[in-house]
Amino acid sequence: xxxxxxxxxxxxxxxxxxxxxxxxxxxxxxxxxxxxxxxxxxxxxxxxxxxxxxxxxxxxxxxxxxxxxxxxxxxxxxxxxxxxxxxxxxxxxxxxxxxxxxxxxxxxxxxxxxxxxxxxxxxxxxxxxxxxxxxxxxxxxxxxxxxxxxxxxxxxxxxxxxxxxxx
Amino acid sequence: xxxxxxxxxxxxxxxxxxxxxxxxxxxxxxxxxxxxxxxxxxxxxxxxxxxxxxxxxxxxxxxxxxxxxxxxxxxxxxxxxxxxxxxxxxxxxxxxxxxxxxxxxxxxxxxxxxxxxxxxxxxxxxxxxxxxxxxxxxxxxxxxxxxxxxxxxxxxxxxxxxxxxxxxxxxxxxxxxxxxxxxxxxxxxxxxxxxxxxxxxxxxxxxxxxxxxxxxxxxxxxxxxxxxxxxxxxxxxxxxxxxxxxxxxxxxxxxxxxxxxxxxxxxxxxxxxxxxxxxxxxxxxxxxxxxxxxxxxxxxxxxxxxxxxxxxxxxxxxxxxxxxxxxxxxxxxxxxxxxxxxxxxxxxxxxxxxxxxxxxxxxxxxxxxxxxxxxxxxxxxxxxxxxxxxxxxxxxxxxxxxxxxxxxxxxxxxxxxxxxxxxxxxxxxxxxxxxxxxxxxxxxxxxxxxxxxxxxxxxxxxxxxxxxxxxxxxxxxxxxxxxxxxxxxxxxxxxxxxxxxxxxxxxxxxxxxxxxxxxxxxxxxxxxxxxxxxxxxxxxxxxxxxxxxxxxxxxxxxxxxxxxxxxxxxxxxxxxxxxxxxxxxxxxxxxxxxxxxxxxxxxxxxxxxxxxxxxxxxxxxxxxxxxxxxxxxxxxxxxxxxxxxxxxxxxxxxxxxxxxxxxxxxxxx
Numbered sequence: 001x002x003x004x005x006x007x008x009x010x011x012x013x014x015x016x017x018x019x020x021x022x023x024x025x026x027x028x029x030x031x032x033x034x035x036x037x038x039x040x041x042x043x044x045x046x047x048x049x050x051x052x053x054x055x056x057x058x059x060x061x062x063x064x065x066x067x068x069x070x071x072x073x074x075x076x077x078x079x080x081x082x083x084x085x086x087x088x089x090x091x092x093x094x095x096x097x098x099x100x101x102x103x104x105x106x107x108x109x110x111x112x113x114x115x116x117x118x119x120x121x122x123x124x125x126x127x128x129x130x131x132x133x134x135x136x137x138x139x140x141x142x143x144x145x146x147x148x149x150x151x152x153x154x155x156x157x158x159x160x161x162x163x164x165x166x167x
Numbered sequence: 168x169x170x171x172x173x174x175x176x177x178x179x180x181x182x183x184x185x186x187x188x189x190x191x192x193x194x195x196x197x198x199x200x201x202x203x204x205x206x207x208x209x210x211x212x213x214x215x216x217x218x219x220x221x222x223x224x225x226x227x228x229x230x231x232x233x234x235x236x237x238x239x240x241x242x243x244x245x246x247x248x249x250x251x252x253x254x255x256x257x258x259x260x261x262x263x264x265x266x267x268x269x270x271x272x273x274x275x276x277x278x279x280x281x282x283x284x285x286x287x288x289x290x291x292x293x294x295x296x297x298x299x300x301x302x303x304x305x306x307x308x309x310x311x312x313x314x315x316x317x318x319x320x321x322x323x324x325x326x327x328x329x330x331x332x333x334x335x336x337x338x339x340x341x342x343x344x345x346x347x348x349x350x351x352x353x354x355x356x357x358x359x360x361x362x363x364x365x366x367x368x369x370x371x372x373x374x375x376x377x378x379x380x381x382x383x384x385x386x387x388x389x390x391x392x393x394x395x396x397x398x399x400x401x402x403x404x405x406x407x408x409x410x411x412x413x414x415x416x417x418x419x420x421x422x423x424x425x426x427x428x429x430x431x432x433x434x435x436x437x438x439x440x441x442x443x444x445x446x447x448x449x450x451x452x453x454x455x456x457x458x459x460x461x462x463x464x465x466x467x468x469x470x471x472x473x474x475x476x477x478x479x480x481x482x483x484x485x486x487x488x489x490x491x492x493x494x495x496x497x498x499x500x501x502x503x504x505x506x507x508x509x510x511x512x513x514x515x516x517x518x519x520x521x522x523x524x525x526x527x528x529x530x531x532x533x534x535x536x537x538x539x540x541x542x543x544x545x546x547x548x549x550x551x552x553x554x555x556x557x558x559x560x561x562x563x564x565x566x567x568x569x570x571x572x573x574x575x576x577x578x579x580x581x582x583x584x585x586x587x588x589x590x591x592x593x594x595x596x597x598x599x600x601x602x603x604x605x606x607x608x609x610x611x612x613x614x615x616x617x618x619x620x621x622x623x624x625x626x627x628x629x630x631x632x633x634x635x636x637x638x639x640x641x642x643x644x645x646x647x648x649x650x651x652x653x654x655x656x657x658x659x660x661x662x663x664x665x666x667x668x669x670x671x672x673x674x675x676x677x678x679x680x681x682x683x684x685x686x687x688x689x690x691x692x693x694x695x696x697x698x699x700x701x702x703x704x705x706x707x708x709x710x711x712x713x714x715x716x717x718x719x720x721x722x723x724x725x726x727x728x729x730x731x732x733x734x735x736x737x738x739x740x741x742x743x744x745x746x747x748x749x750x751x752x753x754x755x756x757x758x759x760x761x762x763x764x765x766x767x768x769x770x771x772x773x774x775x776x777x778x779x780x781x782x783x784x785x786x787x788x789x790x791x792x793x794x795x796x797x798x799x800x801x802x803x804x805x806x807x808x809x810x811x812x813x814x815x816x817x818x819x820x821x822x823x824x825x826x827x828x829x830x831x832x833x834x835x836x
């Protein structure tokens with residue numbers, strides 16, 4: 001797990017690969033574009049009763065049942081109803097060492113850019129609403145702040161909290 | 168497609184060979200006199216050695232060589248077959264397995280095993296070659312007692328294509344020379360004129376006079392891989408025949424033919440099965456099944472669209488596709504079916520070792536090996552069955568003296584059977600041991616605070632506590648069982664396979680655990696229901712009946728969630744409440760009565776939509792822990808529906824019922 005995180009970080013910091021940027025409630029996020037499988041229009045979502053709000057939906061991605069995660073929950077944002085710009089970003093990621101396909105809700109998908117142009121700084125430890133562990137860093141792109149979420153850490157944390165509940 | 172990796176090919180081959188070896192050894196432990204089995208074991212070892220060194224598994228080859236050398240003495244009748252020998256041979260087999268799995272890690276661990284093995288085969292006074300020294304271990308150094316002469320005349324002619332097949336006659340001659348001093352004469356009678364000469368064919372034969380006191384088998388072994396196709400005659404040297412004794416005199420002439428026979432038979436059966444069946448990588452079957460699953464879903468959508476359309480052409484194509492998809496699905500499922508016997512074979516070893524360790528006499532009887540189950544199912548059944556069999560032998564089976572005192576035969580029986588019953592397979596493990604001790608289980612359950620001393624429970628109900636986490640009644644903790652992890656894990660594993668487990672037991676007569684499992688994990692007939700605005704599938708096999716929720720119950724008087732179904736009280740769960748749905752309830756709610764084991768529970772839903780064939784997709788780790796759902800499926804319109812986990816729902820209803828009845832008892836008291 002740690003290894004993958006480091007890899008992801010290295011990739012973003014090494015900045016040799018393109019990143020996908022998307023908007024969530026006025027903030028811009030960027031993830032490694034190589035982990036993205038596809039971007040979907042809003043499909044029918046099946047709600048999973050009693051599942052935490054962060055991941056309480058399932059969607060059908062070409063015959064696969066794929067869980068849907070909402071980073072807006074992680075970053076304590078409002079969650080308005082989906083509109084014409086809402087998309088699902090389907091990514092591949094490792095959960096506990098297993099390859100998993102997940103959907104992430106985006107209010108709007110923006111662009112694919114090269115993070116080489118992005119100046120990445122460590123996330124500041126103070127003055128932030130968000131858990132610093134959930135960020136790989138903060139960058140600047142075209143005059144805006146770009147948030148680099150640590151997807152692996154966010155899901156690992158979620159799984160841990162699930163395990164704590166069941167125990 | 169990548170080229171086959173020789174190491175992987177060897178591993179696969181070794182797996183089969185080791186399995187054959189183990190089966191032969193276990194059979195030998197039951198019948199010490201069967202020479203055929205000894206030969207089978209020896210052949211497996213020999214092939215293993217050959218392929219091992221060919222594929223670069225030198226450690227394996229070296230170890231197997233010594234193993235084989237020791238076993239060779241058994242084959243020649245120089246060492247008796249005993250239980251001790253079988254045990255050590257099994258250990259040696261396990262060691263080979265380790266060597267193959269992790270080369271370079273375990274080499275040192277083999278020495279004590281070999282030492283023990285050699286000590287055993289040397290017991291009857293003849294010095295055995297020390298282990299580890301391949302050169303010393305040649306049979307030539309052992310003293311032959313029968314079937315030998317002070318010299319042999321070996322005449323052989325290789326099959327014409329031998330060189331093309333990779334045989335090097337020089338090496339064969341070299342091996343003969345290792346046995347003792349040889350005079351070798353080439354026989355060039357068959358060499359054709361130059362015009363007809365094919366440089367790839369061997370035309371030469373050899374006539375070897377071997378002056379050494381070696382057993383005939385040692386010579387035959389040199390030609391072990393070629394004997395079927397070659398001409399070979401081995402005769403004692405004429406001048407020595409008289410001294411060789413009567414036992415050697417009449418045997419040599421017919422032995423070659425006789426000895427070759429089993430090999431030929433084995434080769435024939437191998438080629439026969441090779442023609443009729445095909446080895447396929449398991450992942451490819453999984454991929455195929457995934458594709459078929461998606462095809463079934465796509466076909467369901469097509470049928471739905473065709474149903475709404477007036478186009479005759481479309482509906483006829485949809486029907487064709489439906490028929491084809493059904494056939495393809497059935498065929499694919501049948502391809503994945505494997506006989507459960509492959510699993511049963513593994514347990515023979517377990518029973519043998521356990522009985523040995525615990526000083527018990529156990530006979531293992533299996534029935535219904537030909538019963539077929541989905542391969543994933545067979546794989547996932549292995550661990551639960553190991554637990555159950557261990558329990559049967561460790562807890563259930565008494566020591567021989569105790570059995571004798573109880574008027575039973577000293578040797579207990581563990582019976583493993585599998586039968587098809589409808590769309591299910593019933594697998595049972597029964598023993599004729601002491602049976603479950605209801606008192607002790609009760610005491611333990613009270614101690615753990617699971618039941619009150621006043622609670623009146625039937626033995627059958629008491630037995631269910633065995634499946635409670637952390638529950639073990641073994642008085643002393645052994646390495647084999649008794650740590651209280653086991654039966655609850657077993658139960659969960661079986662339920663994970665959408666099966667059930669039931670225990671019956673009679674004091675003094677034994678215990679029987681029965682597992683009921685669906686034939687396949689991949690596809691299930693489901694009943695589709697609606698709760699609020701969500702659709703859910705209930706496995707149809709669990710559905711017993713459907714009722715309308717009586718008007719008196721609709722209001723939802725809390726605390727008394729029971730229905731009177733023809734005189735029986737059935738607890739029910741309001742899925743709307745459990746799932747926290749906001750959508751307004753239907754006027755006429757329905758109750759689906761589902762059963763798991765002996766228990767029945769009603770599930771209150773808004774609407775029963777109908778039956779649907781569902782391809783089960785497992786839930787990701789993000790949702791696996793929720794419990795109420797065993798998986799998800801994709802419906803005809805492309806939406807995802809969750810599949811209810813009936814066993815889980817039933818047990819939560821049971822807990823609710825116990826809370827309610829406990830409260831009632833409290834009021835009464």
